[in-house]
Structure formats: C-alpha cells, structure tokens
Amino acid sequence: MTVLSINNISKRFDDLIANDDVSLTLAKGEVLALLGENGAGKSTLMNILFGHYVADSGSISVFGETLPPGDTRAAIARGVGMVHQHFTLADNLSVIDNVMLGTESILRPFASRAAAAERLQALAERFGLQIDQNALVRFLSVGEKQRVEILKALYRGAKILILDEPTSVLTPQEVAQLFATLKQLVAEGLSIVFISHKLDEVLAIAHRIAVLRAGKLVFEGGTKDATKAALARAMIGRDVEALPSVVTSVQPERIDQPVLALESVSAHADDARLKLDGVSLDVRVGEIVAIAGVSGNGQSLLADVVFGVAHVEQGRVLLRGKALPLRARAMIVHGVARIPEDRQHVGSVSDLSVWENAILPRVNDARFSEWGVINSRASRAHASALVKSFDVRLASIEQPIRALSGGNIQKLILGRELSEAPTLIIAAQPTWGLDVGAVSFIHSQLRNATARGTAVLLISEDLDEVFALADRIAVMSKGRLSQARAASEWTMESIGLAMAGEVDARSREHRAA
Amino acid sequence: MRDRENTVRLEARSSISTIAPLIAGLTAIFFTLAVCGLLVLWAKADVASAYVAIYEGALGSRFAITETFTRATPLMLTGLAAAVAFRARLYNIGAEGQLYMGAIAAVAASVVMTNDAGELALPTSLAFLLMIAAGALAGAALLIVPTLLKTKFKVDEVVTTLLLNFIALLFVSLLLDGPLKDPSAMGWPQSPTLLSDLEFSKLVERGRVHTGLLFAIGLALVLSFVIRYTSFGLAMRAVGANDRAAAFAGIGVNATLIKVAFISGALAGLAGVGEVAGRAGYVTLDMSPGYGYSGIVIAMLAGLSPIGVILAALFVGGTIVGADAMSRSVNVPTYIADVIVATALIAVLVASLLTRYRIVWRAKTAAKR
C-alpha cells in the first residue's frame, strides 16, 4: 500500500533549481533512503512535504489525499512526522513541554499535562525510548534529544517518519540502537524516509534507495540491486576519484619533541555545564592526530581552547616546547593555522568583503598595513592570489563573503591559513556539510601539509573522516580525553564504546593487566 | 492558529539595483511629508504654507541657514557618537548624558583655569585644548562605565546607558546647585559663564554658527577614513558584524569595544563642549532638547556612515529650526519637528529594508492551484 506519493515536485530559489520534477513513492512498512550530497535537494524536498516550503509545481499526497501546500499542521495531522537535522526543541522547556508544544489548540484555557504525560510514558515504553519527562531539554545529550524528537513525532500520531541525517551526531552504538528502534517502528506499520549521505548506513537500513543529484532523481531501486560504487557514482555523477595518494614513504623524520602539547588542560564553557577535565595530548611533526567524539562532549570547547578563544583555568599548552599564551593573537603570530567548525559564523565575518576576510587575522602584519592604515592594494593582491591558488569560485573579491557557498568559504579559510606555511594546523570539522569534491580537496590539502612536516590536530565527529586521515586517534567523552592510540588499534566497536564514555574502565583494566 | 505564513514572506534579494536606494529614499520622504501633512491639517493649518514655512525657516534666508548649521553642529557630533558605537554594535543610548557631562566639564575646566583676577591662568591655546580634552574625557568616562559593565559582567548596555542619562542630568543639576552655581543667576540653576577667551569663534557675522561646525565636519571625515581604511576600523566593523568571528581572528573584542566607547563618548562630550563654548556660554538643565537621542536617529538615517551623518544632521537640524519658525507664523505646534523626524526614521528603515528584501505575496489558493 502506498502511503506517500510525491508527484513531479519542482522548486527553485532564484537561480538555483533545488528540485527538478521529482516523483517518489513510499509503501507502508518501508524504509526509503533518500541519498544525495549536501545541496542535492533532499532537505528541500522534505521541507516541501512538511509544509515549510511551497513547491513551484507538483503535488504530494498522503494516504491518497492531496496535502495542502505550505501547511505544516495539515501534514502533521495526516500523520507526517519529521526529525530535523538541527533539532527543533526549546532548550528552556522540559521534555513533556516540548512534546506538548502545538498539540493542543492554542486558545484552550488550560493544558492537560497529566493525560499527556501518561500517553508519552506509554509510547516511551512501547518503543523502548526511555526519557525523563521532566528534565529540561538543555541538559539532555544529543542522543536523548533525538529520542525526544522521535517521541514528539510519535505522540502526534506519525505514520510516516522523516529523519534528516539522524546518524551524524550519534556513536556507532547509538546508531545501532536507532536502527533497532526504526526496525521496530516499521514492524508496527510505520513508514520511514531516511535522509543520509552515508552509503554504508543506507545499505544497512533501507529497503529502497532513491538518489538525488542537483535536484534531480537520478536513481531509484531496491537495496538488493544497489552497490556502494553504483550509489556513489549516482550521487556524484562521475566515478569517485581515488584520493590523491600521499607519499607515505618519505615521512619526515619524527623528532621527539612534539609540535603541540596539552598538559592537563581544564576549562569551563560559558554556560558552566560543559567542562574540559585535565586534557593531555601531543601532536608530532608530520602526523595527524584526530579527536573523535559525539557532539556536545567538549570537543568544541577544546577547539575553542586551542584556537585561543576560551579561557583556560588550569594546565598549559606548549608549542615546540615553549609555553604558548592561549590567545588567538598569539597563536596567529606563532604560525598556528586554525580552521574552525563554523565557517560562516566563526571562520569568517559574513558582512565583510572576501578580501577583508582574507587578511583579517593578520591585518596588523607589515604586509597588509602600515601605521594602522590598511595597504589595500597588497591586501587585495593577496586575496586574489589565494582565490586563484585555492580555486575559490566567486564573482569578485569585493563581494561580502556571505555571498559565497560554504565550500568556497572553507577553501578561502584553508588558503588563508595554509599559505602562511604553518607548523601546526588545528582543524575542527573541516569538511562538515561539504560536497564530495570539496571534502577530497580539503583532505588532500591536509595530507600534503603533513608531508611537508606540518603537524595536524583534527577534531571531527565524522568517524569516516577520522579513520581516513588520522595517524593517531584520541576520543573525547564528557570533557575527558582518552589516550591517543594508533588508528590501527581502534575498531568501530572500541571507538564507539570510548565515545560513549566507557573508555576509562577499559583503559584502567588495560593498565592493570 | 493555522499556518498562513506563506501568504506574505520576505526573500533576500540576490542583487540590489543602484537606483533602488534612491527610489526607497524618495518614497520615505514622500510618506513622511504625507503623514505629517495630515497632522498639519488637523492643526487647522494649510499644509502647503506650513511646509513652505518650514523650508523658509530652515533655508529661506541667510539667517535661517546659519541657524540650521548651528542646530546641526551638536547633532552631527551626537550622530557620529551613535554611528561609531552602533558600527561596533555597542548600543550607546546615553549620548544625552554624555553631552551634559562634556558641557559641565568644559565649564569646570574654565572655572579651574581662571585665576583670582578672573583671567585665564594658562596660555589661551593650552587652556583651550585642556577644556576640549576635559569635555571629551568626561563624555567618554560616562560611556566607559557601562562598557566595562558589559565586557566584565555582561550587563546589557542599552538599559545602563539609558539610566545613566538620568543620573548624569541629576549630577549636573547637583553641580549647578553647588560648586558650579552661577552666583549672579538668581535661583535659576545655571553655571558660571565660560571665559570669553575659551569661546569658539563665530564663522559669520550676525549669526550663531561657530567653528564647532568645521570641527564636527572634520571629525566626520576623519572617522570615515578610520572606519574604511584602517586596521582599527576593520576590527571595529568585524566586532560589530560578528564578535565571535572577530575574536577568532585575533581581534581583542573587549579592547575594541572600550576604544569605541572612548571615541563615541568623547564625541558626545564634544557636542556638549560645542554647545557651551560655541553657543550658550553656560550650562543649564534644558540646554539640550534631546540632541543625544536625536543622534541615534541621525545615525540610522545616515546608515551609520559618518559622511551621511553630516547630511542627516542638517536634515534634522533644518527640520527643527524650520518647524520652530513655522510654529510662530502658521500656529502648528513645534513638536511637529519630532514627529517628522520619527516618521522619517521609521519610513527610511522600512524603505531600506525593502531594498534588501523583497516581499513575496502568495495567496494560499494560488499556490494550491
């Protein structure tokens, strides 16, 4: 039985064709994976289904009835539920309040909280999604927040559940748990659209796979008939290039002294709930050390610390054996290249022009200013050179940088930092949300840098990236960092356990033995 | 509450045409004149003659023009104070208090530098510089306090700068009752008159316009250069646009904010110095008809551009002077000037927004087809 049919949906934003005549169906009890690169139009399509956008043409019907376009409440009422990639929870409210939000007529003079709590409890037990109903959402882990989002959809009687990149924030074990939940939901007669760009996961969970590329449906078929290579080809539109090989044979000789050493660094985040607890780590010449972990366990605070924008309470940081004042200014002066997680809001100032962004961290350099007055000719020349050598696509360096795509902003930031011949590169989630081409460009740039002897500290939540790049891996959980071990010593299982915070017990056993 | 949001929504324009801002500006002016025209009608006056009277009062004669320039002088300085601060997203709404602090500091400096014989105890040029420095520092000090509260304790500066206006005015009132009371003014709270050596010279005969005007225009040009072409200006704009990204790029956000506070407060203080040394000669509690607040309006009308502030200050100053003259001849209350300015502000804000966004009207039924 077809529960959902998407008929000839097209949608364009200005010059961008987000969806081009897309038609899809979903059967009862089926998991349909919607696969595609970032920007392929997956989220747009689902947002049209969910009434956040209105399609330019085409229609959507649910259980045989056409959905009124642009009407989220109608979609919810007909049994469509959506778990957004960026959770739509209010941090200041409790779990039960978040679940109840919007379920009662807004003009009702009272809320039936007791009945709601009972119903939520029943649902939680039925699907094994245990959660403290009265906990403030602010204090939940990412995995728990996702559980609340799923419960929210079920509470609204969802028969069709859309999950947008649900695994990107989970540990491997949590992914397995999520998949078990999804299988149970399907067994109960729900249907699921699973949006992802990860091939292995899609092959593991989906019955059927649809691939979008540049807004067009380019592949649709059963999982049995699909291979990883074929799917990848469909996603990217050409054969995946093998990553430019690294010259592993000429590893520069490793000197004993690490380039970067953190010695029991402790710090608090602004909201005081998150802390770093005695983090120690070293990164040596020519190696990539990766820090893996689930979002929200202190990696972004650690990144802020090593970027020089968070206050350190205890411990010290050494650069080539010398204590380094942890301030952004000092790190820039000492030749540390920093690539932040949020390229639009941290790595660049979106209202400033491209060339201003290209020189911003080093504006006081004699190259770019004299007596406090900017040498705009030299600055513009520098920016143009970066744009050229790092293949940044833009109309003009006078444009505000917000006009650039995420991938192009990241290339500019990469160029800005790498062109200074750094001794150390610190990169946080450098490829988050980028398409395959940009990802492989950035990966090869990082590898080439290590071949030149640069040390790289990579902070990433993407395990594929961690295993693809790292020589050694340490895992962050609840503000503590495990010992860094060679990448080959880790398995998916052991790293998943470590991400879930079970590393201490194990490593203690290890040491005892 | 059904979702009908799709019937009207904003979409960012991908490109802004060059004539759009011009059309937007003209529309805003037309809208303002129309709204205020209705008010003039309500006051039972002839709209056309009221507007002509405003124009004549502001620009119609040599005297009118000098009066407009005189009014615009403090407005330029408070406008610059707001523009600089808002550029760095430091919401200085305390220019009114800073102006009074600057004014009273100038008088205090004059009193301190006067010897027993009632003459300047220092060389005139030095005393002049010291008076200006005193006014600028006093204004700056009043803004540094809330800025430090913002950087150290995260206290929102909007409310603190607003409240400090009242505190500053009470403080000035206290001084006018005590150490800076003019003994010759019978009971009326008024400061001693500034030594005539310290007064700004007049630019024209038989007019009140003084060298403070040139001073203000010069400062606007300097600021325009600093904002656009210096590393400090870049840092300031970066902090204003996104303080996290600025901090990441190695810019000392707090240090930048404090420098900006110093400049902004000093500019507002200088507006007070100019009013004392260029126009009134002494401080009273009704010295400023809200120049500090008008400065914010002027900065916004100017799109935070220092050069734009010169023009916007002339517009607002001319409106006030013209409305004063008009109220005498046509009998429309002089408060019409503030109404015009407020309406123009709202109209210009909306108009400039519409050059950046496009309103998409989409009837639900049409989308359904």
Next chain:
Amino acid sequence: MNELLSLLVDSSFWVAVLRIATPLIFGTLGVLLCERAGVLNLGIEGIMVAGAFIGWLTVHSGAGLWGGVLAAAFVGGLLGALHALLVVRLPLSQHVAGLGITLFATSLSYFAYRVLFPKVDSPPKIEAFSEMSWLPIPVLAEQTPLTLLAVLLVPAIWYVLYRTPLGLALRAVGESPHAVEAQGIDVVRLRSGPVIAGSALMGVAGSFLTLAAFNSFFFNMVNGRGWICVALVVFASWRPGKALIGALLFAFFDAAQLRLQQAGGGLLPYQLYLMLPYVLSIVALVLVARKAAYPQALMKPYVKGTR
C-alpha cells in the same frame, strides 16, 4: 537609621510604595510578555506617554475612567502592532525600531496636546480614580482599583504563561522559533500577539499616571519609568512573580528616598536621593547579569527558512 525603622511601621509609607509600584508592575509585565516572545520593546517609554495622554484625554472628553484605561490600552496595543510590524514581520533592528516608536509616540502625544490645548497655562484637570475605601485590606484600601488590577494581573499572566498551551508556545517562541515553526505555528503571529498585549499593558501603565497618580497630563511625566521596567525584567529573570517583587523593591527604595529627602532636611543634596533608584537599577542589573537567562532568541529577527 531610626528614620528608616519608623518608615517600616508607617502604613502611609507602604501606601506610597504600592502607588509608586503600580505603573512599574504594568510596565514590567508588558516588557516581560514582549521579551518572552523574543522581542525587545524600547518603545515602552513612548507608549507610556501615549497611554498617559490618551487615557487622560478620553476622560477629559467626557468618558468614564475605565474608558480612559481602555483607550490607553488600545493605543498602546496599536503602537505595539506597529513595533511588531517593524521587528517581527520585517526583520528590523529591535533597538532602533523601539527607540523610533518612543520618539514617535512621545512627539505625537505632545503635538496632539498642544493642538487640542493651545493656550493653557495650568494643565486641565480631571476627576481621577478614588481609593477603594470599601476594601477591608489595610494598605490596599488606600489604593485605586488600577493597583488592584496590576496585582491581580501577576497571577493571571503567570497562569497563562505556565498553564496554558498559548503560554507554552509563547515561552518556546522566545527561545527557539524553529521549534514553534516545526509545529506549524505561525511565528510571526505568535510573536506579534504578546508584543501587542504587552504594549497595551504599557499603555495602561502610562494611564495610571494621569488617571490615578495625578489628575492631569504634563510633559516629561513618564521620566524614565519605562526604561526602569526594561531593567526590572532582567532583574526578575522574566518571571511574573519576581517582576512583582522587583517592582515593589524598586518602589520601596523610591519611596524611602522621598521620605529620607524630606527627613534629611537638606543634609545631602536632593539630587543624590533622586539618583538612588537609577543607581540601584544598575546595581541590580550587575548583580543578576552573570546568571541572567535571557530568552535565547531575544533581539534576533526571525526570517522563515533561515537558521
């Protein structure tokens, strides 16, 4: 010190406290509603002026006192609708639009007053609200019904915020408009409503000045009370109960400084006493600033389809 102690047992002192607190309670609750929905409303100062003027004008033109209160609420709501149009429907800066509304409402009120009463030396008077002497509660019996209304509004607003679906949505929209939009609730309407209602309360706050505290309208009568309400909301952590406490605390100091000023007999300049409430407001802000749990979406314009 003795003077201070004798104050505390003097019922007329507490009568003064409650009277001073009344407009602050209305105003602070108004700001609270706006900010809970994610909207800073610096229009409050001007809206209070407009409320004071319209309330007085309505009564002066022959309507009843409650008619005046309603008119003030209506005009406050109208100005709130303008603010909502500017900063909720259109993503304009909340600071600047609010200040624009204050300037607009203030100058328009003064203009209208001068048009209607061109040549008056002393402001025309009205018959103001009288005390509720029928009420068997000591201090409250010496207040006007508006004070009772203000005090009763506190639990009413608490109930709406914490016990109704509307209040739930309201608390959510100031924190995360995306959470609200994902439920198909119109963010623009959900934010505009509280801004209009809150502004109506600000209008009532102003009308208290002309219809209860004084019996005529004069220039500068609001005198920064609106700004103090904006500070009080931060102090109150955006909670109605604490807003009441904050307003009473502020009024306590304001009434005390008035008494001490009289009792002090010119020992200290009177300006120092007058400064006290403003200084205390700043001190209160500093004390709570570090812990202040601002609604996360406050002052952030929401444009649908962006994050």
